[in-house]
Amino acid sequence: MRKLLFVALLFVPMMSIAQDTAYVRSVISRLTAPDMYGRGCGRSGDSIAAEYLRAEMRAAGLRPLVPNYWQSVYYDVYDIDSCELSINGRKYEPYKEFRVYSAKRYATPERLKKARHKKQIDNVWYLGVDKLHTYSPVSGDYNRHPYCVEIVDSLFPRKIKQLNDNIDLIHNSGYKSQNVMGFIKGETDTMIVFTAHYDHCGTMGREVYFPGAHDNASGVAALLDIARMKAYTNPHYTLVFMLFCGEESGLKGSMEAAENPPVDLSKVKLLINIDLFCGGADGLMVFNANATNTKGWIDRLETINNKWQLVPNIKRRDNSPNSDHYHFSSHCPAVYILSIGQPYGGYHDPDDTCERCGLQHYPNNLRLILAMLGMDFNLDK
Numbered sequence: 001m002r003k004l005l006f007v008a009l010l011f012v013p014m015m016s017i018a019q020d021t022a023y024v025r026s027v028i029s030r031l032t033a034p035d036m037y038g039r040g041c042g043r044s045g046d047s048i049a050a051e052y053l054r055a056e057m058r059a060a061g062l063r064p065l066v067p068n069y070w071q072s073v074y075y076d077v078y079d080i081d082s083c084e085l086s087i088n089g090r091k092y093e094p095y096k097e098f099r100v101y102s103a104k105r106y107a108t109p110e111r112l113k114k115a116r117h118k119k120q121i122d123n124v125w126y127l128g129v130d131k132l133h134t135y136s137p138v139s140g141d142y143n144r145h146p147y148c149v150e151i152v153d154s155l156f157p158r159k160i161k162q163l164n165d166n167i168d169l170i171h172n173s174g175y176k177s178q179n180v181m182g183f184i185k186g187e188t189d190t191m192i193v194f195t196a197h198y199d200h201c202g203t204m205g206r207e208v209y210f211p212g213a214h215d216n217a218s219g220v221a222a223l224l225d226i227a228r229m230k231a232y233t234n235p236h237y238t239l240v241f242m243l244f245c246g247e248e249s250g251l252k253g254s255m256e257a258a259e260n261p262p263v264d265l266s267k268v269k270l271l272i273n274i275d276l277f278c279g280g281a282d283g284l285m286v287f288n289a290n291a292t293n294t295k296g297w298i299d300r301l302e303t304i305n306n307k308w309q310l311v312p313n314i315k316r317r318d319n320s321p322n323s324d325h326y327h328f329s330s331h332c333p334a335v336y337i338l339s340i341g342q343p344y345g346g347y348h349d350p351d352d353t354c355e356r357c358g359l360q361h362y363p364n365n366l367r368l369i370l371a372m373l374g375m376d377f378n379l380d381k
């Protein structure tokens, strides 16, 4: 009986809620293309992505939530334009053999102490470390510490006789980016808000860029997929879609949207943020799952999953400032849902590509979320 039910489940609900995995892959493929420059600020990759997302919202039939779908956001950013290093005549490979970071964050006294080897030349620290840190393009203090360079320690020369460093940081204070926002009017003005960030880590020179398929082209694609499913029907709740910039620079886009919200946040029934959605072999994780205003929803998520066995596991976590739900969580019920386990290419890594984003768990991951919201008509009974 259970087997029969499972077979029925595979075929029947797919037709009614119609996730479009081919469309999702096409969005991920577009957002991760080389001419989006890792969706960073260096060559305006974030704005190229925002233009594309606005067109997709329009095509899905979403109405603009803010004029022309864009909410301006200003923040300090940097990207790495050129990234060449050779020491004693040996050329080093960016990302794999050396990485460039904000010195304010990575050349702290504690990290300098931990480095196996270190040398300061022209106010730049060169550090030999066993494992290069995960890259993150947060703002730095460029007046006192322009940047620092971590080199794989086994390749760090014991004597530096000649150093050629052609590292060119683009630092832009007050950089203008934008959140992309649309909505579908429901029977009621009570809202379900879906959020995901579309920016990523930009480039590390001309040769290396960060595609960011898992982080977070996948979440953006899922939101557009939901929007397309519901665009021509009449949902009960008004459905709001917010795609944020500036997450990788410190949740800047979502902070702006939470502090200057284009909607009345007291009317939000639930905000669901999706970030890292290529995987799912080990199930889903939910942050802010135990708050008094979110607990009931996540209990329901678990109950539905126990009944239908859509994902292997649901892990619950307390609130954390680790993604774009965070600044909303003091104003309305807000959770952050991510896929856990493979398949995805890497994290803040040039290998986080569309090809390595398997998507085989995507339909069930999404169905479960929609069922929790009562938007999957076969599972929400």
Ligand SMILES: [Zn+2]
Pocket (backbone or CB within 6 Å): 215, 248, 348
């Ligand atoms: Zn990230």
